[in-house]
Amino acid sequence: MAHLDDHGHASAQVFDRSGKARWTTGAGDLDSHYQAPSATFELWVFLLARDSFTGRSATISEVRKWLEQVGGVHLYHRGLRVRPYGDEGHDWLDMNLRRARSPELRPSTNTSVGRVTVLDASGELLQRTDRTGFIENEAFRDLRRFAVEALEWMQARRLDEREARRAEERRQSEERAEKADRSLKQEIDKLEPGAQRAVTQAADEVASAHASERDLLREDLKVYKTLASVGTAVSVFAHEIDGPASDLTTSVQAVERRAQKALAAKYATTMASQIEAVKRSATLVARFATLPLGMLKKSKRRRTLVDANEAIRDTLALLRPYLDDARVEVDCDLSDDDPHVHGSVADIEAIMSNLLTNAVKAFRTRDAGLRDRVVAVRSSVAEGRVLIGVLDNGPGIRPQFANRLWLPGITSDENGTGLGLTIVRDTVADLDGEARAIAQGELGGAEFIIDLPVAGSPR
Ligand SMILES: Nc1ncnc2c1ncn2[C@@H]1O[C@H](COP(=O)(O)OP(=O)(O)O)[C@@H](O)[C@H]1O
Ligand SMILES: [Mg+2]
Known part of the structure; x- marks a missing residue:
């Protein structure tokens, strides 16, 4: 709950579900110079985790469905709802963008519902004549900034709290490990000398096996952290470039029309080919820009x-x-059997897009030659498994990579990350499947086979 008073001074409080105040803003936490009419911002954030729903009368999927309908922050002006604020697809506080930038503990329009209420007695907010919301004047911009900054403040408190909890958990687990170690040593001391040596050795082996497993996990984690930051950067880029990219297309079309008119017959010989080239590039930029947005859709996960x-x-x-x-x-x-698997659309998309981009990259290497480029994508069903094949007629997998292909960081491309196939392998494993590669497959180039259990078939 956040308040903006008549003097542009903001304050906020966060309550838990029993209504007890968890955090309250102090001096300097929020701005006190908002140039907006006084307002109230209320937001209910749902923790959509299974364990927060045990023993409740609503199920998690009911709440999810309901939030799909009503989620987001609505704006009420003098008691009346002002559209399109909070309508589906109209995320005026950019909650989803902010969440994509740093997903940790932030609400999105799918996990929260709220409203900003303003009386605006002196009429600082001006409705657009076509009734599509308010004119973006200073009063409106600062009203939005107030709500956005209150959200940021809440996010910071939640992060602090989680950090403190993590530090405590780390401390406790170290303590537990030390205690276990001490009691093991005590028990060993009670044994006969011969048995002492054997048990000590076995215990050391267990410890070092755990240590190397932990190191491997840490390495994996580093890989995924790198990917996560690349992913968030890309999503921001995609959002930011979307507008300019479509402006580019409309502008070049306008230039084309005017040049045709002004130059008449001379247009074809002087400018046509360059304009065509700009148009083509603009289209490509616009298409590529929206590609990550398609992949980021939450429903796909x-x-x-x-x-x-x-x-x-x-x-x-x-x-x-x-x-x-x-x-x-x-x-x-593709198979006519209509195979279904347990997983998410994003899983299949991650697998396929990595294999396809790898094939395209292989065609672009020096060893690829100039033949027509073909990628075959197949699926077939047999004995409760679906086999997905991605084959190309490129140069094939280099022998020195054959065994280590799936490891992070293994790449023959100087601009590569070597993460693509690691992601494929991990994703396939999540789906209880297996991934195989053939260096020179049926089409002469690499062949990848993804072998997944069909949903509903016995394993
Ligand atoms: N279709 C393919 N044809 C030839 N080599 C491939 C193919 N797919 C993958 N590879 C080899 O596997 C390596 C690892 O791929 P990947 O893990 O996706 O990393 P990256 O794409 O960053 O190189 C590539 O650098 C390449 O040497
Ligand atoms: Mg790759």
Whole structure:
């Protein structure tokens, strides 16, 4: 709950679900110079985790459905709801963008519902004549800034709290390990000398096996942290570039029309080809810009029954401009059995997009030659498994990479990350499947086979 008073001074409080105040703003936490009419901002944030729903009368999926309908922050002006604020797709506080930038503990329009209420007695907020909300004057901008900064403040408190909890958990688990170690030593001391040596050795082996497992996990974690920051940077880029990219397209169309008019017959010989080139580039920029946005859709990460063929086709459609640009012909032959797997659309998309971009990259290497580029994508069902094949007629996998392909950081590309196939392997493992590679497959180039259990079939 946040308040903005008549003097532009803001304060906020966060309550837990029993209504007890958890945090209250102190001096300097929020600005005291907002140039906006006084307002109240209320937000209910739902912790959509299974364990926060045990023993409650509503189920998590009911609440999710309800939030899909009503989620987001609405704006009430003199008791009346002002559209489009808080309408689906109209995230005026950029909650979803901010969450994409740093997903930790932030509410999104799918996990919260709220309202900003303003009386605006002196009429500082001005409705647009076409009734599509308020004019973006200083009063409106500062009203929004007040709500956004209150959210930021809450986020900071939640992060602090989680940090403190983590530090405490780390301290406790170190303490537990030390205690276990001490009691093991005490027990060993009670043994016969011969048995003491044998047990000490066995205990050391257990400890070092755990240590190396932990090191491996830490390495994996580093890989995923790098990827996470790349991902968030890309999502921000995609949001920011979307507008300029479509402006570019409209502007160049306008230039084309005017140049045709002004130059008449001379247009074709003087400017046409350059304008065509700009138009083509603008289209590509716009398409590529929206590509990550398509992948980021939250619904795609939900684990359900996924129609494998449909997810494959969707990924191909998403990558279409990229494949066309690389002049790759895709030969798609999917099973009529309509296989479904347990997982999320994002899983299949991660697998397919990594394999497809790898094939395109292989075509662009020096060893690839000048043949027509073909990628075959296949799916087939046999004995409760769906096999997805991605094959190309590129140069094939280099022998020195054959065994280590799936490890993080292994790449033959100087601009590569070597993470693509690691992600493929991990994602396939999450789906209880296996991934295999053939250096020179049926089309002469690399062949990748993803082998997944069909949902509903016995293992
Ligand atoms: N379709 C392919 N054809 C030839 N080599 C491939 C193919 N796919 C993957 N590779 C090899 O596997 C390596 C690792 O791939 P990956 O993990 O996706 O990392 P990156 O794409 O960053 O190089 C590539 O650098 C390449 O040498
Ligand atoms: Mg790759």
